[in-house]
Amino acid sequence: MNNILHIDSSVRFAEGESSSHTSISKSLGQHFIQTWMKKNNLTKVVYRDLANNPPEFISMDWLAAAFTEKGGCSEWQKRVLEQSDLYYEEVKQADLILITAPMHNYGMPAVLKAWFDQVLRLNHTFTFDLKRGDFPIELMLFGKVLVLLTSTGEFGFQVGGVREEMNHLGPHVKLLGRYLGAESFYEIGSEFQEFKDVRHQHSIANARIQIESLVTDLLRP
Ligand SMILES: Cc1cc2nc3c(=O)[nH]c(=O)nc-3n(C[C@H](O)[C@H](O)[C@H](O)COP(=O)(O)O)c2cc1C
Secondary structure, eight states: OOEEEEEEOOSSOOBTTBSSSOOHHHHHHHHHHHHHHHHOTTOEEEEEETTTSOOOOOOHHHHHHHTSOTTOOOHHHHHHTHHHHHHHHHHHHOSEEEEEEEOBTTBOOHHHHHHHHHHOOBTTTEEEOGGGTTOOEEEOOOSEEEEEEEEOSSOOOSTTSTTGGGOOSHHHHHHHHHHTTEEEEEEEEEOOGGGOSHHHHHHHHHHHHHHHHHHHHHHOO
16 A cells, blocks of 8 residues: 545644644544554655645536536536546545544534545546446445544444444445445544543543554555
């Protein structure tokens, strides 16, 4: 795996950028990248901070351009799709996509959803053909690994947990990840942020250990 696309989506600063409440999900992402680079420093990392540099929302103009036959876009429509083209190329080049995300209102932050809306595109990430019957969509990207690192204020969102059914973050990113070409999906999360007690400290420490172990597994020849 030579190319990582690293996407952050918390509005909070990363560690080192501010002394006030810094982003836990961003710091887990930094830990993943630092651990990875210690073991394989030839990896190229493309980084996007979606909160600092938010994707545009898709619009009527965007839809019209995205559904125009290949080669049929006007110069103006091509400009409407520029951001989508750029994000798509970054995804296409990546072997591993690292997404870090806070849980916001039990789902992903709006900037991350906006990024998915820009990236997932007809004849780029999927094809659509009604001749296929009730399942007209076929995926176009394959062979990637998706790692999701999350932070939540409450707890128990994992399978079997007390809030499993309230979790619309991990399952949603996992599903959309298949459209990014992710054939393997790994999720590691820190919980309890709102309780600010020892459970939170343990949860962060545990997430960091799991990240180190995941990096070792992913880099195993
Ligand atoms: C707007 C907003 C919505 C939130 N919604 C939830 C939620 O639905 N469930 C939850 O467990 N925590 C929720 N939280 C808490 C965050 O998930 C928690 O603070 C997390 O650490 C944020 O990640 P970050 O530190 O990387 O920014 C919310 C926080 C904010 C600011």
